[in-house]
Amino acid sequence: MVLFGGFKKQNIKAEYDQRLLDLINNLKEQWDHAAQTQTAVADSDIEMAQETALAKQKFFFIYKEARLRHIKNDHIQASVISYDHDDFQ
Numbered sequence: 001m002v003l004f005g006g007f008k009k010q011n012i013k014a015e016y017d018q019r020l021l022d023l024i025n026n027l028k029e030q031w032d033h034a035a036q037t038q039t040a041v042a043d044s045d046i047e048m049a050q051e052t053a054l055a056k057q058k059f060f061f062i063y064k065e066a067r068l069r070h071i072k073n074d075h076i077q078a079s080v081i082s083y084d085h086d087d088f089q
Contacts (some may be wrong), residue, residue, distance in 0.1 A: 031055040
Protein backbone atom coordinates (compact mmCIF):
# COMPACT_ATOMS: atom_id res chain seq x y z
CA MET A 1 0.00 0.00 0.00
CA VAL A 2 1.42 3.36 -1.01
CA LEU A 3 0.91 6.15 1.48
CA PHE A 4 1.84 9.78 1.28
CA GLY A 5 5.56 10.20 2.06
CA GLY A 6 5.19 12.46 5.09
CA PHE A 7 2.37 10.42 6.63
CA LYS A 8 4.27 7.15 6.29
CA LYS A 9 7.42 8.73 7.71
CA GLN A 10 5.47 10.10 10.71
CA ASN A 11 3.92 6.69 11.40
CA ILE A 12 7.28 4.95 11.23
CA LYS A 13 8.87 7.54 13.53
CA ALA A 14 5.98 7.27 15.99
CA GLU A 15 6.21 3.47 15.96
CA TYR A 16 9.96 3.45 16.62
CA ASP A 17 9.62 6.19 19.25
CA GLN A 18 7.09 4.02 21.06
CA ARG A 19 9.38 1.00 20.81
CA LEU A 20 12.19 3.08 22.28
CA LEU A 21 9.95 4.22 25.16
CA ASP A 22 8.93 0.61 25.81
CA LEU A 23 12.59 -0.40 25.84
CA ILE A 24 13.42 2.41 28.28
CA ASN A 25 10.67 1.28 30.63
CA ASN A 26 11.82 -2.34 30.37
CA LEU A 27 15.45 -1.42 31.04
CA LYS A 28 14.44 0.71 34.02
CA GLU A 29 12.54 -2.24 35.48
CA GLN A 30 15.56 -4.50 34.93
CA TRP A 31 17.85 -1.98 36.63
CA ASP A 32 15.46 -1.61 39.58
CA HIS A 33 15.20 -5.39 39.90
CA ALA A 34 18.98 -5.83 39.82
CA ALA A 35 19.45 -3.09 42.44
CA GLN A 36 16.75 -4.57 44.69
CA THR A 37 18.27 -8.03 44.37
CA GLN A 38 21.72 -6.72 45.22
CA THR A 39 20.32 -4.91 48.27
CA ALA A 40 18.27 -7.89 49.43
CA VAL A 41 21.09 -10.42 49.26
CA ALA A 42 23.20 -10.20 52.40
CA ASP A 43 26.40 -11.44 50.79
CA SER A 44 26.13 -9.89 47.33
CA ASP A 45 29.25 -10.47 45.29
CA ILE A 46 31.10 -8.55 42.62
CA GLU A 47 29.04 -10.28 39.91
CA MET A 48 25.80 -8.86 41.32
CA ALA A 49 27.34 -5.40 41.48
CA GLN A 50 28.48 -5.74 37.87
CA GLU A 51 25.03 -6.87 36.74
CA THR A 52 23.47 -3.84 38.46
CA ALA A 53 26.04 -1.51 36.90
CA LEU A 54 25.46 -3.04 33.47
CA ALA A 55 21.68 -2.65 33.78
CA LYS A 56 22.18 0.99 34.80
CA GLN A 57 24.47 1.68 31.84
CA LYS A 58 22.04 0.04 29.38
CA PHE A 59 19.24 2.22 30.71
CA PHE A 60 21.23 5.45 30.45
CA PHE A 61 22.52 4.59 26.96
CA ILE A 62 18.98 4.15 25.60
CA TYR A 63 17.69 7.08 27.67
CA LYS A 64 20.33 9.33 26.08
CA GLU A 65 19.21 8.20 22.62
CA ALA A 66 15.62 9.09 23.48
CA ARG A 67 16.70 12.53 24.67
CA LEU A 68 18.60 13.09 21.42
CA ARG A 69 15.44 12.17 19.49
CA HIS A 70 13.34 14.51 21.68
CA ILE A 71 11.01 11.73 22.73
CA LYS A 72 8.62 12.43 25.58
CA ASN A 73 7.09 9.74 27.78
CA ASP A 74 3.59 10.26 29.16
CA HIS A 75 3.98 7.35 31.59
CA ILE A 76 5.89 7.80 34.84
CA GLN A 77 7.02 4.63 36.54
CA ALA A 78 6.26 4.29 40.22
CA SER A 79 9.97 3.78 40.89
CA VAL A 80 10.70 7.26 39.54
CA ILE A 81 8.10 9.05 41.65
CA SER A 82 9.34 10.33 44.99
CA TYR A 83 6.92 9.86 47.85
CA ASP A 84 8.83 12.25 50.12
CA HIS A 85 6.77 15.43 49.85
CA ASP A 86 8.93 17.39 52.32
CA ASP A 87 11.22 18.36 49.44
CA PHE A 88 8.44 20.38 47.79
CA GLN A 89 7.65 22.72 50.70
